Amino acid sequence: MFRLSYKTFILVPASILCMIVPFVYKAGFDNTQYFTQEAYTLPFILCSIALVISIFNGRYGSLAMFLSAFACLLSFVNASYLYLSSVFFSGIPDTLGAMLEQIGFNWSFCALSLLGAMLVGIVSMFLPDGSSI
Amino acid sequence: MKVVLSFISKLLLVIFVILYGVVNVGGQIAAANASVISKFLGQDGFNMVKDETLGADEELDTEYFKSEYSSVSDLKANGERLTQLVMEEGAxxxxxxxxxxxxxxxxxxxxxxxxxxxxxxxxxxxxxxxxxxxxxxxxxxxxxxxxxxxxxxxxxxxxxxxxxxxxxxxxxxxxxxxxxxxxxxxxxxxxxxxxxxxxxxxxxxxxxxxxxxxxxxxxxxxxxxxxxxxxxxxxxxxxxxxxxxxxxxxxxxxxxxxxxxxxxxxxxxxxxxxxxxxxxxxxxxxxxxxxxxxxxxxxxxxxxxxxxxxxGKLSDTFWKNHYLNPVHANYGQYKLDTSKIGDYYAYSSYIYFDTNGKEVSTSAGNQNGYVVYQEGIYVGYRYTETRYEDKVMGTGNAGNFNYSAAVSYPFGYGLSYTSFEYSDYSVIYNAETDSYDISVKVKNIGSVAGKESVQIFLQKPYTEYDKQMGVEAAAVELVAYDKTDLLEPGAEQTLNMSVERRDFAKYDSYGHKTYILEEGEYYLAAGKNAHDAVNNILAAKGFSTADGMDEAGNANLTALVGFADSENDKRITSDDLLLYSTAKVNVYSDKDADGNLVGKLITNQFDNADPKIFDGGVNYGENALGGAWTYVTRNNWAGTVKYAVAVDEATGYVSSYDRLNNFVRLVKTDAIKAGLDFDILDEAASDVAYPTFGSTQTAWQLIDLRVDENGNPIAYNDPRWDELLDQLSWDDYVAILAGGLYNTPGLSSISAPTSNTYDSDLGVISKYNMYPSGLATKLNDPDKNTSPATYVDNGIVAATRNLDLIYEYGIQWGEDCLWAGFNGLYGAGANIHRSPYLGRSYGYISEDGFLSGMTLAKMNLGMETKGAYMLAKHCVLNEQETNRCGAASWANEQSIREIYVKVFEVAIEEGSLQGVMTSLNRIGTTPAPHHTFLNEVLRYEFGMTGYNVTDSGMPYMNTANCVWAGNDLPINGVSHTVPDIPETGYGHLAQAARDCVHNVLYTVVNSSAMNGFSSDMRVVRFQPEWEYFLGVATDIINVAIIPVVVFYIAIEIWVGIRRRFF
Missing domain, CATH: 3.40.50.1700 (Glycoside hydrolase family 3 C-terminal domain)
Structure with missing residues (x-):
């Protein structure tokens, strides 16, 4: 029934990370124009599905992770891109660290987590499946 | 083979899924910001075409605004000449x-x-x-x-x-x-x-x-x-x-x-x-x-x-010691912010406190910064000269104040290589104009030729009523000035000026809540500077150096008016108390019962920005956090003036540079929170009727509303405007309101062209080839890739005190616009030099609202001759750059009106300033797109008829609130999504949107954007290239992803079968 592989141990933490994202998003952007229910709820739904698939099947869990994280990332960016416009209105700092600091933890965490999960999914797709546990 | 095909199928899937997501979601974002993208790519999506069937007058000269120049080099040479001339008269x-x-x-x-x-x-x-x-x-x-x-x-x-x-x-x-x-x-x-x-x-x-x-x-x-x-x-x-x-x-x-x-x-x-x-x-x-x-x-x-x-004459007080400037007790650079910007520390404005005296969070959407203008009207010379006068007169608890320790050179100061003598000073009341006609003879008594600026200062009485009601009166206020021609040695010239009697009124924030003209002694004094004028008034009052004056005054250069003994005077009595409590008649004026136009009744509009009033005054007086505080009052200088550091008033000696906690501490009360969260869309529905949309009763095109059949400009309130606005659809409104970024969007339904605006305090800085509509590009000028002259600080322009020269300077700015293809300018700067540390002092003009306003007025009148409109910025109470976004500026109504809004009042009334750019701060709890300020004050009281644009928008603004506030054109950063307002209950918002569209179109039709436009021209919308290519790319990817997915699935099935069976 379960086809746990080493991929599962990569994908499950990525899925959980994605499910933390909505909490951080809500903490930072609730009651602002950058908060939408779609961007908030989508990670719960999609990443739960990815998590379940990852547990049952590492091979297709990778694809599910990639698609889920990417969809969540697009939804998040669509909801909050104007936030960057306000943050960088006064100019863009010359170092990445300064830039991230200016963007703030909440936005950076959400974007980087979803991007990271998406990359984990992609890389995982190309890794050999290995044996089931 | 299996591995390779599997790899390729996965790779293709990943690539196409990413492309699919990017083009579709990116396309949505691009569509929402289409006008912004088009603007940056130089594709505004509108073409002007001639409709041959309409047969307009071929002889008509459609170059409504013409240049005086034939080449960029000639124009630039004149700009450079003017910078030299202005510096020669302004230094x-x-x-x-x-x-x-x-x-x-x-x-x-x-x-x-x-x-x-x-x-x-x-x-x-x-x-x-x-x-x-x-x-x-x-x-x-x-x-x-x-x-x-x-x-x-x-x-x-x-x-x-x-x-x-x-x-x-x-x-x-x-x-x-x-x-x-x-x-x-x-x-x-x-x-x-x-x-x-x-x-x-x-x-x-x-x-x-x-x-x-x-x-x-x-x-x-x-x-x-x-x-x-x-x-x-x-x-x-x-x-x-x-x-x-x-x-x-x-x-x-x-x-x-x-x-x-x-x-x-x-x-x-x-x-x-x-x-x-x-x-x-x-x-x-x-x-x-x-x-x-x-x-x-x-x-x-x-x-x-x-x-x-x-x-030149100084546009500001030049301080010997900035630590003796009481403004700095409440100036933005106070707190070391915990959020660093890169490696560098930024200084924030003050942060609201909670009821336990602990600072609230520095984050939360720019909602927690504030500054209180505790000094009230006593900014710059209004402080130094008033406290000096009280020190001499022994009034007002002036304490140890020492003028010479604080000031190096007073406002209006400036030497010459020659000397001038003033004589024959005369002030006569003119009943016809309700103003005082002033003349003064200036004689060059030195040995070389020179020019001299005469400055007229007004002193209003400081009455017992004022003391009780918190109305303040500066020792002197600049109310008029003029400059002589070049006078040879021995030559003389009489300068004539005029001061309206309504300028004698003071704003009573807490009593009558309007302008009042009180009975008392008013002085009109000529002076070589503000300090000279005070000394002249003191001399007229019988004081001398023996009383502590630092120089003897000349009583002959003063006139006592509003007093029974003065000649030719219209005596001011207690009956005059509310004489000027209505605005001047303007296009917004209503008719009274007799059919006469009457100005709008003036009353408080900034109660939500005054801690003494807002929220029951909990942040003021005995219950205020950190103890009672009051605005600075000349009734008790020593008790109300605060400094940023421990400084000796008598000597200027700073015993410690540690910042004192002398700033006003405000608690973020529930009322402040509620004010910060205001959103017009949350407000109750109204029964205001919706405007008419899509009327076919008339078929006006915008060009038809430029001038009437006699060639006279069509007024803002002409009925034809209503008819044209009735023709528009809601989509037309949206197209205008959602498209403003360095331009006003075009509209094909009424053939409104796009107008282009440039953003600068100091005239056009870009190259002359910015837009094809510019003369430099049209004429393919060989110097079109060059930029205009670099213009001097606006404070120096004002320092010339030469209004004719400033007008000429404005014409040059208008010419630059005409050649570069701009029809308007987000500038010049109009904020007040509250502190010398203000980052943008170069673009703002002065510490004095009247001088700033007159300078802007003349510049604007010059620009208008070339069809370029000026949007003075930044409106208002924006005297801070660091962490300006969202910071709340708190001040009382008298100081707001007499200092900070005065600039715009004078520029609009004297120079027909058409519009403003609002600022990024808040006025009290309300963002600078401020409903009552922009509508009730700038329009209904002052008569402004053009459009207002936001500075780059912020999270605390949105299009609906901007529109409601009369901030006609929200620009970048504000969400450009115009809400689909319900079909009932939101007539007030729809009417506000209609007003915004009216303001924008009225500005455009009177600008050089109409150059080349005749009644047979039509504006046609076309799809910009980027929109076309994005659409094609989206279609291709949306189709191509299908075989990619099928291929991936097929390979997966094939691999699965091979795994299972082979």
């Missing part, structure tokens, strides 16, 4: 001991300081080093025939000394002075043979986004190892290195190696001038230039040589 001679100036023909110059090779041309940090067409000091001086020490100049040029921009010259910059100490300058250079005159160039620069630094807050060394080398972190004090050079020059002068030490004040933010009369530095002459602009160096050379006689 202010502050000190000239022993007739050090003008120089003799044998004097030779050594230029000192690193800034001598890199002076300030434009006060705008980011632009300064890219300034166009500038002449440096060496070339300017040499061209004027002055001999400059090149060895010294070249040494500075090759050295590593000079301004350093920490974090670049941009919006978060902090500037390091980094001048060469005296010891580092080679003897051969600083003591070059024959160079007997030292000119020390003292430069400071400002910029957008960051105020200059007054305190180091213990951060004298940051992680990059820079030092703030202003004294004790004070950028507007001499650095130790600069002091060493001046001291070295003094020693050299004592040793006979130099004859004269001249300081050229090339700063846009005023440096404390405590050193100019200090014997340790031996300064002989001081000349203030501000930013030089293109040819200011030549003008300065001409003044030094004496071929031009200086005639």
């Amino acid at each position: 202010v001679l502050l000190k000239n001991d022993n007739s050090a100036l003008p120089l003799s023909s044998t004097d030779k110059i050594s230029l000192f300081s690193a800034s001598s090779v890199s002076p300030i041309f434009s006060g705008y940090r980011e632009h300064n080093d890219k300034s166009s067409g500038t002449t440096n000091l060496l070339d300017g001086f040499t061209a004027a025939g002055l001999d400059v020490n090149r060895e010294l100049y070249n040494w500075y040029k090759s050295s590593n000394y000079g301004r350093q921009y920490i974090n670049g010259p941009g919006l978060y910059a902090i500037v390091n002075i980094n001048d060469a100490p005296w010891s580092a300058i080679p003897d051969s250079a600083k003591f070059a043979e024959g160079y007997n005159t030292a000119v020390f160039v003292l430069s400071r620069i400002g910029g957008e986004g960051t105020d200059n630094q007054m305190f180091d807050n213990g951060e004298s060394n940051n992680s990059r190892g820079y030092e703030w080398d202003g004294y004790n972190g004070n950028y507007l004090a001499l650095s130790e290195d600069e002091r060493s050079v001046l001291q070295g020059l003094k020693a050299a002068k004592d040793a006979g190696q130099y004859d004269k030490i001249i300081v050229l004040c090339n700063f846009t933010n005023q440096v404390m001038l405590d050193f100019v009369d200090d014997p340790a530095y031996g300064v002989d002459a001081v000349l203030y230039s501000g930013g030089l602009g293109s040819k200011g160096s030549v003008a300065i050379a001409n003044i030094l040589k004496g071929t031009v006689n200086p005639s």
Whole structure:
């Protein structure tokens, strides 16, 4: 029934990370124009599905992770891109660290987590499946 | 084979899924911001085409606004000429001991300081080093025939000394002075043979986004190892290195190696001038230039040589000691923010407290910063001169105040190489105009030709009622000025000016809540500066130097009006108390029962910005956090004036540079929170009728509403405007309201062209080839890739006090717009120089609202002749750059109206200023797109008819709120999603949107955007190229992804089968 592989141990933490994202998003952007229910709820739904698939099947869990994280990332960016416009209105700092600091933890965490999960999914797709546990 | 196919299928899937997501979601974002993208790509999506069937008059000249020039080079040459002319009339001679100036023909110059090779041309940090067409000091001086020490100049040029921009010259910059100490300058250079005159160039620069630094807050060394080398972190004090050079020059002068030490004040933010009369530095002459602009160096050379006689008058008080300026007890640079910007610390505004006295969070959407203008109306000379007068008169608990410890040169000050005598001063009431006609004869009693500006100051009485009700009255206010022609020695000229009687009224914030004209003694005094005028009034009151005046006054240059004994006066009585409580008649005026037009009733509009009133005054008085506080009052100076540090009022001695907690501490109450969260869409529905949409009763095109059949401009309130607006659809509204970014969007339904705007405090800075509609591009001018002249600081423009010259300057700005293809300008600057540390001082004009307003008025009238509209900025209470976004400015209504809004009042009423750019701060709890301010005050009271644009929008603004507020055009950063308002209950918002569209179109039709437009021209919408290509790419990817997915699935199935069965 379960086809746990080493991929599962990569994908499950990525899925959980994605499910933390909505909490951080809500903490930072609730009651602002950058908060939408779609961007908030989508990670719960999609990443739960990815998590379940990852547990049952590492091979297709990778694809599910990639698609889920990417969809969540697009939804998040669509909801909050104007936030960057306000943050960088006064100019863009010359170092990445300064830039991230200016963007703030909440936005950076959400974007980087979803991007990271998406990359984990992609890389995982190309890794050999290995044996089931 | 299996592995390869599997890899390829996965790769294709990943690529196409990413592309699919990007083009579809990105396409949505692009569509929502289409106008912004089109603008940046130069594809506005509109074409003007001729409809041959309409058969318009072929003879009609459609170049409604014409240029006086035939080429860019001619235009630029005139711009550069004007920068020289303005500097020659605007540079202010502050000190000239022993007739050090003008120089003799044998004097030779050594230029000192690193800034001598890199002076300030434009006060705008980011632009300064890219300034166009500038002449440096060496070339300017040499061209004027002055001999400059090149060895010294070249040494500075090759050295590593000079301004350093920490974090670049941009919006978060902090500037390091980094001048060469005296010891580092080679003897051969600083003591070059024959160079007997030292000119020390003292430069400071400002910029957008960051105020200059007054305190180091213990951060004298940051992680990059820079030092703030202003004294004790004070950028507007001499650095130790600069002091060493001046001291070295003094020693050299004592040793006979130099004859004269001249300081050229090339700063846009005023440096404390405590050193100019200090014997340790031996300064002989001081000349203030501000930013030089293109040819200011030549003008300065001409003044030094004496071929031009200086005639500028200061637009600000020049402080000897900024620590004695009470504004700084409540100026933005207070708290070391915990959020760093890169490696650099930024200074925030004050942060609201909770009821336990603990600061609330610094984040939360720009909702927690604030500043209180506790000084009230007492800004700049209104403070120094009023407290001085009270000190002399022994009134107002003036305490240990010592004028000479605080002020180096008063507002309006400026020397000449000749002397002028004022006589025959006359003030006569003119009943027909309800104003006082003033004349004064000016005679040149010196030996060289020169010009003189006469400034008229008004003193209003400070009554018992005022003391009880918190109404304040400055000792003097500038109310009129004029300048003579060039007067030869012995020549004289009579200047005639006028002051409206309604200017005598004071704003009563708490009693009558409108303007009041009280019974009492009013003085109109001529003065060479504000201090001179006060002394003249004091003399008229019978005071003398024996009473503590620092100079005797001339009572003959004052007129006592509003008093029974004065001649030709209309006596002011208690019946006049509310005489000017209605606005002047304008296009918004209503008719009374008799059919006469009456101005709008004036009453408080800023109660939500005054802690004394807002939320029941819980942040004011006995229950306020940190104890009771009051606005500064001349009824009790010593008890209400606060300073930023421990400073001795009598001597100016600072015993500790540690910042005192003298700022007003505000609690973020529930009422403040509710005010911050206001959203018009949350408000109750109204029964206001919706406007008419899509009417076919008329078929006006915008061009039809430019002029009537007799060629007269069609008025803002002409009924034809209603008919044209009725024709529009809601989609037309949305197209206008969602599309403003450096332009007003075109509209094909009424053939409204796009108008282009440029964003700058100091005229056009871009190249002349910005738009195809510009003459430079149309004529394919060989110099179209060049930029206009670099214009001088706006404070210097005002310092000329020459209204004709300022008008000519405005025409030049309009010409630049015409040639570059701009139809309007987001500028000039209109905020008040509340503090010298204000980053954008270069673009703003003065500490005085009337002087700023008159300057803007004349500039705008000049620009209008070329069809360029001015949107003065930034409206309002925006006297801070650092952390300006969202910070709440709190002030009382009298100071708002008499100081900060005065600029716009004068510019609109005297110069038909068409619009403003709002600021990023809040007015009290309300964002600067402020409903009552923009509508009730700027429009209904002052009569403004053009459109208002937001500065870059912020999270606390949205399109609906901007529209409701009368901030007609939200620009970038504001969500451009115009809400689909329900079909019932939101008529008030729909009507507000209609007003916004009206304001935009009225501005456009009166601008050069209509050039080339006749009644047979039509505006046709087309799809911009980027939209087309994005659409095609989306279609391709949406189709292509299907076989990719099928391929992936097929391969997966195939692989699965092979796994299972083989």
